[in-house]
């Protein structure tokens with residue numbers, strides 16, 4: 001469980017300071033430049049308008065080794081298309097929670113990371129480029145014209161010249177370490193390292209960056225020690241190089257978004273690989289950097305994560321443009337697809353990226369704000385819920401609520417300003433803690449939270465309640481060793497505060513149908529504010545987090561999930577909890593030894609004796625979710641395991657006409673496309689997250705040729721039949 005991170009640990013938190021660094025960088029340029037312009041119409045300016053968005057939108061989604069470079073250099077603009085203003089909306093901090101564990105003090109010291117004692121500024125860092133001497137000079141802005149792709153693909157000197165002109169002297173393009181798009185990157189003789197190591201001296205002596213960028217790094221380092229990690233520092237400089245000159249719609253440097261995304265990841269305790277990938281998350285879509293370059297420079301771990309985020313961005317963009325997420329079934333399939341197609345850590349990075357974009361949504365036009373807020377509520381907040389990162393889920397939901405229902409948001413927040421009283425929770429927690437000590441009742445975790453604004457709003461709507469009728473706005477949760485201790489603790493709670501009649505629920509003696517067990521009571525706490533107290537053993541808690549009764553399933557209501565979905569989400573949750581220091585530390589790691597937070601068995605097979613298995617041998621028989629594009633419409637389709645392209649075509653009623661070996665067009669342009677490549681083999685098995693275009697892109701040139709050919713056939717046919725008529 002991810003009770004958020006304003007945690008009162010006995011050990012110091014990894015973040016030195018949780019508030020954003022005050023360095024304000026608002027005056028670097030105007031806000032008229034927007035990233036991620038529409039996909040290029042590079043094929044032909046007169047390409048059928050019905051086909052253009054599909055071609056461009058998908059062009060960089062897929063990356064078989066042979067097309068990887070082409071993909072990354074196609075500027076498909078897969079990012080969020082959000083150039084939001086960068087300020088932190090403190091209003092979102094309405095939701096917070098507290099957690100104290102007397103057993104947790106060891107965990108952070110055990111997990112301490114290797115750190116370089118070398119400050120990045122100890123090396124001879126030079127600041128070249130236009131802004132020498134001025135700490136506030138704006139970074140250069142590159143007018144990113146997608147027609148450049150043609151030059152890039154052609155690897156001619158024009159492109160190189162353009163880059164040199166645009167970037168000035170910042171980069172050493174002749175250095176083999178700088179990937180020229182379409183050129184050096186494709187060198188397949190690259191040696192790939194699994195464990196990435198590098199020498200700080202070698203790599204940073206040539207680094208030159210603007211003063212604002214140094215401030216950004218310093219700010220991040222002040223907030224989290226992980227920003228001193230060699231890999232992370234290197235990723236910062238590469239991100240700086242890649243995004244140099246790019247601005248957000250707010251006028252802030254693009255790099256700031258990368259840093260804030262990485263800081264969010266650091267805040268939940270993500271490791272250096274994830275934080276580095278967070279810094280680089282937009283480089284494939286929005287810069288000249290290629291997969292191969294990232295692979296060479298950072299190793300396969302970081303490269304695959306960045307690529308995973310890029311794919312998720314592309315799919316998210318597609319879904320947004322097609323309003324797919326508003327259809328419940330499709331939204332559900334998208335949640336599953338997102339988790340199944342990429343490493344759960346890539347989803348984590350995407351969530352951090354989206355959270356920062358939502359925090360800075362104000363700089364976008366109203367219509368875009370609405371579109372992003374809707375998609376976030378339908379796709380990303382549920383994903384955060386599934387992954388158990390409740391602090392992000394709550395922030396995302398609250399931000400969406402503010403943009404989508406501003407009046408209700410305002411009304412509710414003004415009412416709650418006084419009631420969301422953190423001091424009250426702290427004081428109640430301390431009181432109970434003392435009472436447990438006095439009663440010699442040992443416990444594992446005592447945590448507290450207040451309910452988020454959006455969760456209160458939903459509960460009011462769902463249960464038709466007024467705010468005063470909601471009794472769990474403030475809550476404590478106590479996790480103990482055994483059932484006996486649970487009942488003893490319940491008596492202590494009732495001795496401390498008056499019980500609210502009719503609110504005691506003994507789900508230990510009478511578990512819920514899904515197996516959920518816990519004692520619940522509501523008492524009148526400090527200042528006679530209702531306080532819900534949940535009391536359970538650690539086994540019950542694990543079941544409430546990862547088992548049948550897991551909180552994400554409880555929150556998704558009556559949805560019937562397949563065994564595959566359940567296992568996949570569970571696996572993703574384990575991975576995330578296990579890998580993110582802070583999430584694990586909050587609750588799970590402190591209630592058992594380190595192994596207890598490791599996934600119990602390798603995915604996707606759970607062993608027979610695994611308490612978390614839903615089917616004994618699920619193997620690879622789970623469903624596959626595939627995106628189908630037809631006539632510019634996107635749908636998310638579910639297929640059984642081992643389905644092929646032919647199955648998909650049959651479902652669309654296309655198999656007979658298109659796939660008859662004689663009838664099938666020899667012209668590649670007319671074939672369906674799988675992940676942006678013409679389909680050559682109809683028996684190819686479909687994979688999770690595949691994108692199939694049934695309406696292939698037909699450049700005008702070919703259309704004209706075909707029209708002419710059909711006309712000739714028609715003319716021949718009519719001549720023949722008229723001849724025949726005379727015979």
Ligand SMILES: Nc1nc2c(ncn2[C@@H]2O[C@H](COP(=O)(O)OP(=O)(O)OP(=O)(O)O)[C@@H](O)[C@H]2O)c(=O)[nH]1
Nearest residue numbers: 471472505512514516520544545549550551552554
């Ligand atoms: N993980 C998990 N938590 C549950 C489940 N059921 C209830 N809870 C938790 O217990 C809290 C209260 O549940 P109940 O005591 O059954 O209350 P209720 O009747 O549903 O409604 P209220 O009393 O209005 O909250 C919820 O807010 C959840 O935090 C479950 O199946 N799984």
Ligand SMILES: Nc1ncnc2c1ncn2[C@@H]1O[C@H](COP(=O)(O)OP(=O)(O)OP(=O)(O)O)[C@@H](O)[C@H]1O
Nearest residue numbers: 390447448449451455459475476477532533534551
């Ligand atoms: N009394 C409590 N003490 C500590 N954490 C709690 C308590 N009740 C819920 N939580 C946790 O707080 C997070 C947010 O839950 P949220 O308030 O949205 O829903 P809920 O209270 O569990 O369910 P519902 O809204 O149906 O009552 C979840 O991680 C949940 O497990």
